[in-house]
Amino acid sequence: MRERILERFNQGDLARAYDLCQDGLQDSPGDIWLQHRAVLCLIRSGALERAANAYHDYRLAEVRHDEDCLAIGARLAKALTLETSGFEFARRARDSARKYADVHTRTGGHYPAVNAASMFMLAGEPGPAETYARQVLFGGFEGADGSAEQAYYRHASQAEAYLLLGDLSAARSTLRHAFRQDPDNHLAHATTLRQLRLLVGVLGLDADWLTELEPPRPTHFAGHIFGQGQxxxxxxxxxxxxxxxxxxAMLSRHHVGPVHGALAAGSDIVIAEAALAHGCELNVVLPVPVPVFMAASVRPFGDAWVRRFEACLDRAEKVVELTTDRRILSAAALNFASLVAMGLARMRADVLATAPLQLLVAEAPGMEPVAGFGTLHDGEVWAGCGLEQVRIDYPGVRDPNPGKPLPAADLEPGFKPVMRAMLFLDIAGSSAVPDDRVPHFVQTVLKPLARCCDQLAEPAVHADSWGDGMFLAFETVEQAARAAEALRQAFVAINMRDLQLPTSLGLRIAGHLGPVHEGEDPLQKRPSLFGGQVAVAARIEAVTVPGSIFVSEAFAAALAMSSEAFRSEYVGQIRIDALMPEYRLYALRALPLNAAANLRRSRSARAAQSI
Structure with missing residues (x-):
């Protein structure tokens, strides 16, 4: 179990690592290693409030014989520091530095010493920073290396100390040596690189030397479908x-790591096979169930492609089926799957502190018109985000109508498929409101929320309510995210005690993105939304923690491609309904755009090349 957790953790798959920790704690609820690693997964994924709650619930502060458990409280303070800016950043950095210094006093370890040094430097206090940096270099940490991870952190700490003391040459050589100690621990490398980039910025030093040590790059792939023949x-x-x-050659040249995309006949499968041969992790994202996708996008091109498709699926790390549709209903459904795959690649790159990449097998830009969906459309979306792209020239003449044609937009008279970002919200604990106070509750709680909806700069294209619940639908996830945060703030501003209402009332907001059917409600005689994706959004609301905004993985991935004002923090793989599969859920969190934790790398310093 521990080996599997470390494997997924080191590869930056924090979601799976956290789930495995939870599985282990079911059998061994007092296992300190599992508790610490679970909290660390939450911190690394940005779920700081949940990490703090878990740290408290596990009582890790009471563990006196383990340096990691002692330092995790300071690590939380450091993470909160990186979500601020300006004066608040300096204040929090100083607080984190003092916490690390206290741990160093207790344990004498190099890890709390180097973090105390770095946080003092970020707080604008170079004197204490240099003192603790020298402790790292000359404090007698030369014992046996132990595990590969311990050896890595020892040498990485020394490299960081050299950097703080201004010895760039020693920092570079020591950091390279550290990476050789634990070459596959990409998440640890990413944490180090992220911190060193902050420090070189403060110290006014060159950062290009860090690029060569970046982890393998999460990549979205796509390409034209083709058959075998002439x-x-x-x-x-x-x-x-x-x-x-x-x-x-491109996989090697661009240091490609985990790949994300569909698996249609032709280019997709060729890329997936090559990635697997390179040892890259394959993540398959499909708009429909596997058999439906295979029947539409693989089997029409020959049984040989079916065998290769199935072989790739067998070796995939993850296969995501976004809908239960029995056929591919629209271009929007294809674009939805591509957007989620792109977003997953970008989210993974954020975790690994590297720049995401897109690998396309397609014509050069401008050679063919961009269709409403497919490879060229995916390329336009990716390029529109300013992200790095590598194009490999498609070597044949593309079939203008590959596979089966998409059905007409209207599947049933009066109905049409549309893509919607949906919010469900309700007031948890509203049943505790006495009956005689219900009108007061409606006027003082529900009415301000409704007023907030009316005042949105980009209002919902569909809205409904019942009791204490609301359903809102938007055209984009960014609109839905901004609405969710506005509603959360509006509820926080309501003082339940002054209104003589139960203080236990809490707003739950859930978000999901997916294709739905728009048509007339037979009872209310007005337009409404129907379909399984509506049900998913509703079920997520039922498991949302009051005061939080929980969203699906599809929502989080799409938002990663459209906004830097939000962070989606992994919650866990949760069964939202007895008749539905488990869903990976994320907590939506608004961040200041200038916060240190919000700095993204859109391009690698490696030169972009295409053939």
């Missing part, structure tokens, strides 16, 4: 082999 929409064996060779 003619439009087909490649002969020689053309496919040459394409595979170029893909293979």
């Amino acid at each position: 003619g439009d929409g087909q490649l002969d064996p020689g053309q496919e082999n040459r394409l595979r060779d170029v893909v293979d």
Whole structure:
């Protein structure tokens, strides 16, 4: 169990690592290692309030014989520091530095010493920073290296200390040595790189030397469908082999890591096979269940592709089926799956402190018009976010109508498929309001929330209510996220005690993105939204912690491609309904745009190349 947790943790798959910790704690609820690692997963994913609650619930502050448990409280303070800016940043950095210094006094360890040094430097106090940096270098930490991870952190701490003392040459050579101690611990490398980038910025030093040590880059892939043979929409064996060779070269040249995309016949499968051969993790994101996708986008091009499709699926780390549709209903559904795959790659890159990449097999920009969906559309979306892209020239002549045509937009008279970002919200504990106070509750609690909805700069395109619940639908996830945060703040501003209402009342907000059917409600005789994705949004609301905004993975991934004003923090894999599969849920969190934790790398310093 521990080995599996460390494997996923080191690869930056914090969601899976956290879930495995929770599985282990079911059998061993007092296991300190599992408790500490679970809290660390939450901190690394940005779920700071939940990390603080878990730290308190596990009573890790009472563990006196373990330096990691002692330091995790200071680590929480450091994470909160990185979500602030200006005067508040300096104040919090100083508080975190003092906490680390206290741990160092207790244990004499290099880890709290180097963090005390760095946080003092970030707080604008170079004197104490240099004192603790020298403790790291000359404090007698030369014992046996122990595990590869312990050896890594020892040498990485020394590299950080050299940097704080202005010895850039020693910092560079020591950091390279640290990475060799634990070469596959990409998450640890990312944490170090993120901190060193902050420090070189404060010290006014060159940061380009850090680029060569970046973890493998999370990548979104896409490419044109093709069959095997000759003619439009087909490649002969020689053309496919040459394409595979170029893909293979690009994977190496651009330091590609986990890949995310669909698995249609042709380019998708060629890229996936090459990535697996390189040892890259494969994550498959499909708009429909596997059999439906295979029937539409794989089988029509030959049984050989079916066998290769199934072989890739067997080796995939994750397969996401976004809907239960029995056919691909629209271009929007295809774009939805692509957007989620792109967002997952970008979210993973944020965790690993590196720049995401997109690998396309397509014509050069401007050679073909961008369609409403498919590879060229995906390329436009990615490029529109300012993210790095590598294009490999498609070696054949593309079939203008690959596979089966998409159905007409109207599947049933009066109905049409649309993509909507949906919010469900209700007041937890409202049943505690005495009956005679219900009108007062409606006027003083529900009415301000309704007023907030009316005042949104981008109002909902659909709204409904019942009792203490509301349902809002928006055209984009960014609109929905801003609305959710506005409603959360509006509720926080309501003083229940002054209104003589139960102080236990709490607002729960849930968000989900997906394709739904828009048509007339037979009872209310007005437009409404229908479908399984509406039910998903409603069920998420039922498991949301009062005071929080919980969203689906699809919502979080799409938001990662459209806004830097929010962070989606992993909550866990939760069964939202007895008849539904488990869903990975995230807590939505608004961040100041200039916060240190909100700095993203959109491009690598490695030169972009295309063939």
